[in-house]
Amino acid sequence: MTNNRLFDDASQRLQLALKYVDLPDDVLTSLSYPKASLSISIPVRMDDGSLQIFQGYRVRYDNTRGPAKGGVRYHPNVSPDEVQSLAFWMTFKCAALNLPFGGGKGGITVDPKALSKMELERLSRGYVDAIADFIGPDIDILAPDVYTNPMIMGWMMDQYSIIQRQVCRGVVTGKPLALGGSQGRNSATGTGAFYVIETLQSQLDLVPSETTVAVQGFGNAGAVVASQLAAAGYRIVAVSDSRGGIYAPQGLDIPSIRQQKEASRGIQAVYCEGTVCSLVEHQVITNEDLLKLEVDILIPAALERQITAENADQIEARYIFEVANGPITSAADAILEQNNILVFPDILVNAGGVTVSYFEWVQNRSGLYWEEAQVQGQLQEKMVAETQAIWQISQQQGISVRTAAYVHALNRIGAAVTAKGTRTDYLNP
Numbered sequence: 429m430t431n432n433r434l435f436d437d438a439s440q441r442l443q444l445a446l447k448y449v450d451l452p453d454d455v456l457t458s459l460s461y462p463k464a465s466l467s468i469s470i471p472v473r474m475d476d477g478s479l480q481i482f483q484g485y486r487v488r489y490d491n492t493r494g495p496a497k498g499g500v501r502y503h504p505n506v507s508p509d510e511v512q513s514l515a516f517w518m519t520f521k522c523a524a525l526n527l528p529f530g531g532g533k534g535g536i537t538v539d540p541k542a543l544s545k546m547e548l549e550r551l552s553r554g555y556v557d558a559i560a561d562f563i564g565p566d567i568d569i570l571a572p573d574v575y576t577n578p579m580i581m582g583w584m585m586d587q588y589s590i591i592q593r594q595v596c597r598g599v600v601t602g603k604p605l606a607l608g609g610s611q612g613r614n615s616a617t618g619t620g621a622f623y624v625i626e627t628l629q630s631q632l633d634l635v636p637s638e639t640t641v642a643v644q645g646f647g648n649a650g651a652v653v654a655s656q657l658a659a660a661g662y663r664i665v666a667v668s669d670s671r672g673g674i675y676a677p678q679g680l681d682i683p684s685i686r687q688q689k690e691a692s693r694g695i696q697a698v699y700c701e702g703t704v705c706s707l708v709e710h711q712v713i714t715n716e717d718l719l720k721l722e723v724d725i726l727i728p729a730a731l732e733r734q735i736t737a738e739n740a741d742q743i744e745a746r747y748i749f750e751v752a753n754g755p756i757t758s759a760a761d762a763i764l765e766q767n768n769i770l771v772f773p774d775i776l777v778n779a780g781g782v783t784v785s786y787f788e789w790v791q792n793r794s795g796l797y798w799e800e801a802q803v804q805g806q807l808q809e810k811m812v813a814e815t816q817a818i819w820q821i822s823q824q825q826g827i828s829v830r831t832a833a834y835v836h837a838l839n840r841i842g843a844a845v846t847a848k849g850t851r852t853d854y855l856n857p
């Protein structure tokens with residue numbers, strides 16, 4: 429699995445950062461492989477009576493700083509390599525935000541839009557049946573990612589509780605409020621990204637009314653950050669979803685586009701059936717075109733490997749904020765840097781989601797639930813503090829913001845590896 433390209437590329441970021449930290453070799457050695465990887469087959473009885481088998485995965489990359497934490501993705505391209513890479517990124521994201529978690533991730537290779545709601549529920553419960561011995565509130569905690577949502581998290585928590593014969597809220601975050609979810613989790617990824625941009629506003633010379641933004645992906649992460657930026661006065665000139673994008677140099681009416689996209693969900697449908705392309709009268713563009721627009725801020729908020737060595741030279745944005753995980757390859761990073769395009773990395777920019785997941789886990793453990801204002805206040809405090817710390821490392825050491833974020837995370841992981849001592853037995857933690 430470790431020879432696979434996405435993971436090899438992800439590891440290169442760590443190699444770069446190692447030059448700027450003074451840590452024992454044990455730290456890198458302990459971070460070279462995932463702690464555990466599980467591959468499963470999930471049998472699902474389909475509505476027509478047939479049996480289908482789906483492939484699923486859960487990877488616990490590291491748990492030195494706490495239980496593994498990370499989302500579950502439903503997508504046709506989910507692979508062991510992708511899940512391992514996503515779990516690797518979660519490890520550094522949780523450390524960069526100083527959350528007491530390691531990194532994990534899961535996924536199922538499926539086109540969830542092709543399933544009925546009942547099939548989706550059976551698949552989600554089957555996934556938990558198959559991984560139940562691998563996860564737990566103090567072992568590995570699930571959450572939403574691409575094409576999973578609070579409803580699916582609720583099914584997963586319920587299934588785990590059935591297996592354990594007790595209510596186990598803390599094994600899944602991103603749940604519906606009715607099942608112990610947290611205020612603010614649904615919008616946390618986009619809101620966290622907004623706080624990162626807001627924190628850097630003066631350093632980057634951003635005047636909202638004069639700043640143009642293009643956002644790729646109009647889901648939980650992309651639609652929220654677009655809305656927050658639009659509300660703050662930024663001019664969102666392009667947005668897209670899986671079927672393409674729209675462009676309007678004078679700026680798009682984001683609340684209306686969001687409302688219409690949401691309305692396309694229907695009463696029973698889990699996923700939005702409409703595309704931003706068909707919703708309003710604007711110039712239709714492709715996802716590839718969107719990336720090449722001359723804008724101040726480009727926000728990839730869909731899938732990984734969107735900006736590669738092939739198109740990096742055509743990127744005309746001044747700043748890129750990675751709301752998606754892994755949207756830029758390491759080869760593209762080098763080209764963008766040469767072209768003076770400043771990249772703000774996924775492990776910082778999209779960390780609002782896992783931060784509010786942490787708050788949800790804390791609330792589940794204490795049994796005391798927070799008001800929305802408390803969640804927002806603590807999210808903002810954390811995003812601002814860690815953004816400033818990472819920016820400072822980048823400026824002081826003259827390194828990219830991505831490398832600075834890895835340095836920041838590595839110092840915390842390194843301290844935990846060292847504090848654990850030299851024990852090498854298998855019974856970890």
Ligand SMILES: NC(=O)C1=CN([C@@H]2O[C@H](COP(=O)(O)OP(=O)(O)OC[C@H]3O[C@@H](n4cnc5c(N)ncnc54)[C@H](OP(=O)(O)O)[C@@H]3O)[C@@H](O)[C@H]2O)C=CC1
Pocket residue numbers: 572573574575576617644645646647648649650668669670671700702703715729730731732751752753778779781782
């Ligand atoms: N949810 C979370 O809490 C977090 C998510 N992230 C990351 O953010 C990114 C987006 O996740 P999230 O918003 O939650 O997922 P969602 O499932 O909510 O939305 C995904 C969005 O991406 C669009 N999309 C899918 N494929 C493509 C494509 N090939 N090109 C352009 N757009 C596409 C979808 O289009 P359509 O509407 O047509 O289906 C949809 O608008 C992922 O990289 C994820 O890992 C990171 C941290 C936390």
Ligand SMILES: O=C(O)CCC(=O)C(=O)O
Pocket residue numbers: 497498499500518521569570571572573601602753778779781782783785
């Ligand atoms: O909320 C979480 O635990 C993790 C969300 C996630 O999968 C991510 O940050 O990529």
